[in-house]
Amino acid sequence: MADSKKQIPLRLSAKLYEQIAAWAEDDFRSVNGQIEYLLTECVRQRRKHRKLTAEEDDSFSDVEQKQA
Numbered sequence: 001m002a003d004s005k006k007q008i009p010l011r012l013s014a015k016l017y018e019q020i021a022a023w024a025e026d027d028f029r030s031v032n033g034q035i036e037y038l039l040t041e042c043v044r045q046r047r048k049h050r051k052l053t054a055e056e057d058d059s060f061s062d063v064e065q066k067q068a
Contacts, residue, residue: 010035017031020034020035020038021034
């Protein structure tokens with residue numbers, strides 16, 4: 001199955017964008033890639049702190065596998 005991603009509009013302050021862009025450059029990622037990485041890490045941390053339903057767990061496992 002093709003990698004399907006949702007597009008969402010995202011508004012950031014100029015200062016936050018600059019900080020994420022600098023961080024992305026340090027990590028050799030695009031700004032979009034950095035934001036996706038950070039969100040994935042946040043979801044991973046949330047998973048550690050609460051039990052997900054089977055559906056949520058399966059859905060997130062798919063995301064982790066695609067990024068690996």
